[in-house]
Amino acid sequence: MRNGDLRLATELAPQRSFFATIAQKKHIRPMNQTVIPKPDYEAALREAGVRITRPRRVILGILSDAGDHPDAMEIFRRAVAIDSSISLSTVYRTMKLLEGIGAIHRHAFEGGPSRFEPAVGDHHDHLIDIETGDVIEFQSDRIEELQQEIARELGYEIVHHRLELYGRKRRRR
Amino acid sequence: MRNGDLRLATELAPQRSFFATIAQKKHIRPMNQTVIPKPDYEAALREAGVRITRPRRVILGILSDAGDHPDAMEIFRRAVAIDSSISLSTVYRTMKLLEGIGAIHRHAFEGGPSRFEPAVGDHHDHLIDIETGDVIEFQSDRIEELQQEIARELGYEIVHHRLELYGRKRRRR
DNA sequence: AATGCAATTGCAAATCGTTTGCAAATAGAA
DNA sequence: TTCTATTTGCAAACGATTTGCAATTGCATT
Numbered sequence: 001m002r003n004g005d006l007r008l009a010t011e012l013a014p015q016r017s018f019f020a021t022i023a024q025k026k027h028i029r030p031m032n033q034t035v036i037p038k039p040d041y042e043a044a045l046r047e048a049g050v051r052i053t054r055p056r057r058v059i060l061g062i063l064s065d066a067g068d069h070p071d072a073m074e075i076f077r078r079a080v081a082i083d084s085s086i087s088l089s090t091v092y093r094t095m096k097l098l099e100g101i102g103a104i105h106r107h108a109f110e111g112g113p114s115r116f117e118p119a120v121g122d123h124h125d126h127l128i129d130i131e132t133g134d135v136i137e138f139q140s141d142r143i144e145e146l147q148q149e150i151a152r153e154l155g156y157e158i159v160h161h162r163l164e165l166y167g168r169k170r171r172r173r
Numbered sequence: 174m175r176n177g178d179l180r181l182a183t184e185l186a187p188q189r190s191f192f193a194t195i196a197q198k199k200h201i202r203p204m205n206q207t208v209i210p211k212p213d214y215e216a217a218l219r220e221a222g223v224r225i226t227r228p229r230r231v232i233l234g235i236l237s238d239a240g241d242h243p244d245a246m247e248i249f250r251r252a253v254a255i256d257s258s259i260s261l262s263t264v265y266r267t268m269k270l271l272e273g274i275g276a277i278h279r280h281a282f283e284g285g286p287s288r289f290e291p292a293v294g295d296h297h298d299h300l301i302d303i304e305t306g307d308v309i310e311f312q313s314d315r316i317e318e319l320q321q322e323i324a325r326e327l328g329y330e331i332v333h334h335r336l337e338l339y340g341r342k343r344r345r346r
Numbered sequence: 347a348a349t350g351c352a353a354t355t356g357c358a359a360a361t362c363g364t365t366t367g368c369a370a371a372t373a374g375a376a
Numbered sequence: 377t378t379c380t381a382t383t384t385g386c387a388a389a390c391g392a393t394t395t396g397c398a399a400t401t402g403c404a405t406t
Contacts, residue, residue: 049352051373052373053372053373054373071363072364073363088364089364089366092363092364093365096364096365112363113363114363114364115360
């Protein structure tokens with residue numbers, strides 16, 4: 001969570017000042033600049049007792065170096081570029097499998113198809129740029145606490161939750 | 174296990190004590206016990222310059238006394254019980270129309286189809302009972318503020334957002 | 347009350363994202 | 377290498393929703 005680590009230099013550069021600012025707000029943590037450890041999907045799959053096939057290896061590779069939140073069709077496109085024999089069904093089946101063993105998260109953002117993300121690192125929520133579809137991850141302890149509090153007051157225990165902010169870049173003023 | 178129609182009384186009663194309790198927490202407002210003003214859909218439609226047809230009148234009636242968050246199929250069922258000639262397409266078309274003029278909100282809760290709710294009263298978020306599908310509305314100024322703050326820090330303005338808590342009733346201890 | 351016509355309807359077929367049945371291919375234990 | 381249960385690609389099925397079209401209807405006009 002240090003703000004020196006860089007991913008996507010092009011994207012990071014103009015925002016550096018933001019992150020410097022945010023770093024002071026201890027309860028809001030933007031997560032995009034975090035260095036994400038590549039998950040060892042193969043080990044996870046082996047542990048789940050499933051076979052490591054060629055299509056799966058390709059898809060896992062795509063996932064582990066996806067810096068974005070691709071949908072099934074996009075994963076399929078990237079997969080076909082590597083091995084043209086891979087089918088969309090297999091992509092869907094693999095996503096379901098990975099989701100089942102908790103290796104990825106599925107997000108149903110507004111409108112479009114499900115988008116996927118490796119399940120690494122801490123929990124976080126999402127801000128979706130409604131103009132570009134870009135997803136910015138963030139984490140707020142206070143919001144998490146508040147959610148807990150609310151559920152408790154209403155007599156419920158939270159199994160999971162979904163917080164999505166849909167917005168557009170603020171005009172630099 | 175879909176949600177039946179009128180379990181209001183039976184379900185509300187045991188919760189009354191909750192609401193009494195919650196009423197003290199000024200920043201969390203459960204909204205289920207609120208007296209909801211019935212919206213004048215016909216006026217809204219007329220204003221939007223569309224015709225008040227028989228199917229529309231039936232659907233509007235259903236919406237304005239729906240205490241729950243029905244999906245299109247459920248609205249269709251209730252509509253057919255009143256006028257068997259109404260079609261599902263018309264339900265969908267009417268929902269889209271109403272959504273367009275801001276008279277209802279569409280919610281895409283996890284898994285299932287879109288569910289609808291008259292757009293009356295304040296903004297609120299939802300807690301979905303994953304066992305029954307029941308929806309509990311709540312409102313938290315603090316969460317709203319935090320969201321604003323987060324978006325601001327990230328350089329975005331929020332256009333809208335979605336906060337859904339999925340949980341189950343806590344075992345009464 | 348009768349007319350005219352655009353708005354609206356019901357129906358069936360189309361669409362989108364996703365899942366599934368099945369026969370052929372293959373991972374990986376023996 | 378052999379074996380067989382698992383996995384695959386394909387096409388067809390799926391559930392939610394939308395759409396084209398010809399028939400109907402609201403309603404402004406006579």
